Structures are given as structure tokens and as C-alpha cells.
Amino acid sequence: MxxxxxxxxxxxxxxxxxxxxxxxxxxxxxxxxxxxxxxxxxxxxSKSLTNRELVLSALADAPSILRTPLHSRDSALMIEALSALGCRVAELPSDNRFGADLELTPGELTGSTSIDTGLAGTVMRFLPPIAALATGPVAFDGDAGARRRPMRTTIDSLRALGVDVEDDGRGTLPFRVYGTGRVRGGELSIDASASSQFVSGLLLAAARFDEGLVLRHTGETLPSLPHIEMTIDALRARGVSVHSPEVGVWVVEPGPIAGREVRIEPDxxxxxxxxxxxxxxxxxxxxxxxxxxxxxxxxxxxxxxxxxxxxxxxxxxxxxxxxxxxxxxxxxxxxxxxxxxxxxxxxxxxxxxxxxxxxxxxxxxxxxxxxxxxxxxxxxxxxxxxxxxxxxxxxxxxxxxxxxxxxxxxxxxxxxxxxxxxxxxxxxxxxxxxxxxxxxxxxxxxxxxxxxxxxxxxxxxxxxxxxxxx
CATH class of the missing domain: 3.65.10.10 (Enolpyruvate transferase domain)
Incomplete structure (x- = not known):
């Protein structure tokens, strides 16, 4: 290995x-x-499935194996970031034409590091809630184009949950998350009209919040709903209790995230x-x-x-x-x-x-x-x-x-x-x-x-x- x-x-x-x-x-x-x-x-x-499963594997309570994952810049940036936060990622032999299978062993989440998001929306929006669960500051930045992508919803969401985020008022990259090792969770309202990734990023981490999360979308539109359904399916497959009592509301109960072996669908x-x-x-x-x-x-x-x-x-x-x-x-x-x-x-x-x-x-x-x-x-x-x-x-x-x-x-x-x-x-x-x-x-x-x-x-x-x- x-x-x-x-x-x-x-x-x-x-x-x-x-x-x-x-x-x-x-x-x-x-x-x-x-x-x-x-x-x-x-x-x-699939890039979307690979990066969701990478995040959940890093938060799980046991190792996971990803079969036929994507190997690309976006997934490589996600792996580098999770490794910097304390997850161990190893290659496994595979006959997959497009690259090795991966084994992920979760570890204690530690900050005092920096994360390069590149242009990957999944990295810049999925990982700040994870950084909030780490101990120590985590600096986020990316390509020049990444600094033009909307991030205020993520930043404001973390602040509403009691997390210290420093962005000099930009609402974009670069910013710094000061993790304390825990997030209280509870009820949160956001406007995710600009991207469904704002919802998915919070849902992926929510089972690790002390009180879980009740998340409400307040905007008039919500694009790419299938991506939120993808996130919910991935959570449920790992034993997380998550449901949507009404359109635009999601409830994630606190609890463990299981390790699992999963085969990633083609993109x-x-x-x-x-x-x-x-x-x-x-x-x-x-x-x-x-x-x-x-x-x-x-x-x-x-x-x-x-x-x-x-x-x-x-x-x-x-x-x-x-x-x-x-x-x-x-x-x-x-x-x-x-x-x-x-x-x-x-x-x-x-x-x-x-x-x-x-x-x-x-x-x-x-x-x-x-x-x-x-x-x-x-x-x-x-x-x-x-x-x-x-x-x-x-x-x-x-x-x-x-x-x-x-x-x-x-x-x-x-x-x-x-x-x-x-x-x-x-x-x-x-x-x-x-x-x-x-x-x-x-x-x-x-x-x-x-x-x-x-x-x-x-x-x-x-x-x-x-x-x-x-």
C-alpha cells in the first residue's frame, strides 16, 4: 500500500x-x-460523488475505501486538504484505467495549516465547516478566479454557528477559520440561491456538530437540487439520520458517520x-x-x-x-x-x-x-x-x-x-x-x-x- x-x-x-x-x-x-x-x-x-465521499471518509469513525474514484485537480486538492487536516489517504492496487482506489483513515482534525482550494467549489465550500471542527486556525485561498466566486453564505453561516472567521469583510477568499475542535450546531437559516454547495457543505459536517443541524433555505430559488439529494443519499448510506420535513428545510441528527466501501459512479x-x-x-x-x-x-x-x-x-x-x-x-x-x-x-x-x-x-x-x-x-x-x-x-x-x-x-x-x-x-x-x-x-x-x-x-x-x- x-x-x-x-x-x-x-x-x-x-x-x-x-x-x-x-x-x-x-x-x-x-x-x-x-x-x-x-x-x-x-x-x-464522478467529481461530485468523489469529493463528498472523501469528506465523509475523513469525518467517519472507521476507515473507508473508495473504488474507482476520480483523479483530477479538484479531487487532488480535496485529498491534499483533508490530509493537511489529519486524514491519512493511501492508494490501493486497482485495474481502473483512470487511477488507483483509495483508502482513507480518519484522524484527529488539526488546524494550524492552509488549504489551497484551486477553483474547486466543493473544496472552498465543503471544507470550512470541517475546519471549524479542527483545533487551530485554517487559512483558505485559491486561484485568482476562486476569489471571484461567492463565499459569503459559508462565512456568515459559520459565524452564526459561533465560529470565528476572519475575511476582512470581503465575503470571498482568502479567509481564515479559527477552529476550536467543536461546533454547537442547532438551527440556522441561510440564502443558498447562489449555489447548492452552501447547503451540502453544512449538511456533510452537521452530524459532527454537538446538536446536529436544522438548516433552512430562505432564498426564492435553490439551484441544482439533485446535488443536495446526492449529499443526503451519501449521508444516509453512512448511517446518518437526515430528513427534509418540508421543501428547503433539512434536519441532521448528531451522531457517528460510518466508514464504508463505496464504488464511485462514472461522472x-x-x-x-x-x-x-x-x-x-x-x-x-x-x-x-x-x-x-x-x-x-x-x-x-x-x-x-x-x-x-x-x-x-x-x-x-x-x-x-x-x-x-x-x-x-x-x-x-x-x-x-x-x-x-x-x-x-x-x-x-x-x-x-x-x-x-x-x-x-x-x-x-x-x-x-x-x-x-x-x-x-x-x-x-x-x-x-x-x-x-x-x-x-x-x-x-x-x-x-x-x-x-x-x-x-x-x-x-x-x-x-x-x-x-x-x-x-x-x-x-x-x-x-x-x-x-x-x-x-x-x-x-x-x-x-x-x-x-x-x-x-x-x-x-x-x-x-x-x-x-x-
Whole structure:
């Protein structure tokens, strides 16, 4: 057994085993689809599930084993942070193509350390309540982009629970949590309109509070409810008593958190660009090990992609999307009217499809995406319009009018889903170049290889197992 040291693939910017820059700007030329697909694309574990299970494993009363976890920048940052707080993480042998299984042994939570959140919302919002349970100060900071992400709800929540937090009034990173080893808990009201992660972060730690937690959401909207259901399912699987007596209210009873062995589902949101590719290129894309039941919002792809004319079916444990002849083969994509308040993280991929449609589209329910890795609404509108699109920002989404797109540089804004959205557009539009495909390392370091070789059947050499992310 080896103590965990993340060893992800060396960044292969072109997905073919070479690392030289192909242009003066160092951009990644998005491959154009030239024939219908017949692809099987296996994906690594869910980021959302991996980071929830990592946190619960660190708070548990016995060791846990995570099978097929995600190995990415976000999960590596979570592991580094939990290790700094006193949890021991070790690698276990595995035949998983995407990395080792993990064994986590909880220890006494100790502060007097610092945590790098990177751009990971789960790290910056899940770990401050854990730091409050540690003894000693814990400093939080991250990438420059992380300092723009809303954090006031987390900071104010901890203060309302009696925790000392120092942020100089910013309501954003950087800040410092002064843990005393215990949190009283009790009743708490918050406005989590900006992110469901504010709710999940408190629920994950609440069983360790002296009085548990009665949490009430006071805002008018609450995005991404499936992510809260995911948190509740993970807690219940570890023996925690948690229930929701009414919409927007959650009750967690104090008590132990059990260690357990858990197999992490594939990341269904990361499946979005690959399944969308079938709509553009035509042919079929199959994602194996698709769960029959799940709280992941990526499961909504099965009902959303048919709006673009695709056929979706399950074959055994796989989800298969059939795009017919596809846009590249001459089929026009219909415009759509979609409310994505249930799963906003799917929006970049679906907006990319809508930009290629022959009719107008409206994609709404996603105002909260302005507070993600970047302002995704502004970023998508800017990049599509730069390539000739006609995209207008709405209060809670985007309106798209049909327009022919042309090539150009697509900026990723240090946002993994912006980068993959550009790759979707590039399937149908020549000369699209992604300025920073490496940002996909946040949740899917293997994206260039999977896109070129597994999806499109282009030559690609295996990636070397050298560190990219840390």
C-alpha cells in the first residue's frame, strides 16, 4: 500500500502523445468530425460523488475505501486538504484505467495549516465547516478566479454557528477559520440561491456538530437540487439520520458517520460533451456503466438530447445516443426551449448544440452559472458571438438565433466546461482552437485523449503517468 501522492497523466495538449506547441498561441486545434461516430467512451468517477465521499471518509469513525474514484485537480486538492487536516489517504492496487482506489483513515482534525482550494467549489465550500471542527486556525485561498466566486453564505453561516472567521469583510477568499475542535450546531437559516454547495457543505459536517443541524433555505430559488439529494443519499448510506420535513428545510441528527466501501459512479456530467458529439457528428456514442438510478444531474441527458433530434436508449449497463446522420451529415438541428434549473452544469454542452441549430433557442434557469468557475453566461455568449453567433444574455439564461459560425480562438476562462463546449463547436466548425484545453484537468485530465482517440478514432499515444495537476 502506498501513501497517496497524486500522479495524473502528463498534459497532452493535442491528445496524440506530443507536447510541442502547434501555434504561436499554444492553442489546441479542435478536431473536426469527418464521418459518423461509432464510439464507446468509458469515463472516470464522478467529481461530485468523489469529493463528498472523501469528506465523509475523513469525518467517519472507521476507515473507508473508495473504488474507482476520480483523479483530477479538484479531487487532488480535496485529498491534499483533508490530509493537511489529519486524514491519512493511501492508494490501493486497482485495474481502473483512470487511477488507483483509495483508502482513507480518519484522524484527529488539526488546524494550524492552509488549504489551497484551486477553483474547486466543493473544496472552498465543503471544507470550512470541517475546519471549524479542527483545533487551530485554517487559512483558505485559491486561484485568482476562486476569489471571484461567492463565499459569503459559508462565512456568515459559520459565524452564526459561533465560529470565528476572519475575511476582512470581503465575503470571498482568502479567509481564515479559527477552529476550536467543536461546533454547537442547532438551527440556522441561510440564502443558498447562489449555489447548492452552501447547503451540502453544512449538511456533510452537521452530524459532527454537538446538536446536529436544522438548516433552512430562505432564498426564492435553490439551484441544482439533485446535488443536495446526492449529499443526503451519501449521508444516509453512512448511517446518518437526515430528513427534509418540508421543501428547503433539512434536519441532521448528531451522531457517528460510518466508514464504508463505496464504488464511485462514472461522472455523467462529464459525459455531456461526448454524448452531444453524436448529435453533431452523427452515428452513436456509448457510455458504459451508466447507473440505473442516480442523483447525478448528468442523467438528465437521456431526456434532454432527444430535444435535438437524437435517439437515446439503454443497452445493458450502457447509455447510447444515436445522432442519425448528424449535423455534419446534413441533418438540421432543431432549436430548443430548455429549463436547466435542475442541472445547470449541463448548460455549456447544450448551449454549444443550440448554437449549431437551425432554429432559435432559449436555455433558462441558469442565472447561478454566473458564479461558477467563470460567469458562464457571459463567457458562452462572448465566445459564440466571436465566432459569428447571435447570442443574447437573459436574466436567467441565454437566447440564441441561428447564425453560421466560423473558426477562431475559443477562450476557456480557466473553466473546464467552457473548454469542452468549444470542442463540441469544433466538431462542426473548422479552425476552432481552444486556448487552454489543460483546464479540463479540473475534472477530466484525460479529455484530449478521450476526445481524439476514444471518440473520434484519431491516432493518440498513451499519456505518460507524470504529474500535471499539482
Amino acid at each position: 502506498q501513501v497517496f501522492r497524486y500522479s495524473g497523466p502528463e498534459f497532452d495538449p493535442y491528445g496524440d502523445g506530443t507536447t510541442e506547441r502547434r501555434s504561436a498561441e499554444g492553442t489546441w486545434p479542435a478536431p473536426v468530425a469527418t464521418r459518423p461516430l461509432s464510439a464507446v467512451v468509458a469515463l472516470p468517477g 455523467l456530467s462529464n459525459a455531456a460533451p461526448f454524448l452531444a458529439a453524436a448529435v453533431v457528428a452523427g452515428g452513436t456514442v456509448e457510455v458504459p456503466h451508466w447507473p440505473a438510478e442516480t442523483t447525478q444531474v448528468g442523467a438528465d441527458l437521456a431526456r434532454l438530447l432527444p430535444a435535438f433530434g437524437a435517439r437515446v436508449e439503454t443497452r445493458g449497463d450502457s447509455l447510447v445516443v444515436d445522432g442519425g446522420e448528424g449535423l455534419v451529415g446534413g441533418r438540421e438541428l432543431p432549436g430548443v426551449d430548455l429549463d436547466l434549473s435542475h442541472g445547470g452544469e449541463l448548460a455549456p454542452a447544450l448551449v454549444a448544440l443550440a448554437a449549431l441549430a437551425s432554429g432559435p433557442s432559449r436555455i433558462t434557469g441558469i442565472a447561478h452559472l454566473r458564479g461558477h468557475e467563470t460567469d458562464r453566461l457571459a463567457a458562452l455568449a462572448t465566445e459564440l458571438n466571436r465566432l459569428g453567433g447571435r447570442v443574447t444574455e437573459l436574466d436567467d439564461g441565454l437566447a440564441l438565433e441561428p447564425a453560421p459560425l466560423h473558426g477562431g480562438v475559443w477562450s476557456s476562462y480557466e473553466d473546464h466546461r467552457m473548454a469542452t463546449a468549444g470542442a463540441i463547436v469544433g466538431l462542426a466548425v473548422e479552425d476552432v482552437e481552444i486556448d487552454d484545453i489543460g483546464t479540463t484537468s479540473k475534472t477530466l485530465p484525460e479529455f484530449p485523449e478521450l476526445w481524439r482517440r476514444d471518440l473520434l478514432g484519431l491516432d493518440a499515444a498513451p499519456l505518460d503517468p507524470l504529474s500535471l495537476l499539482l
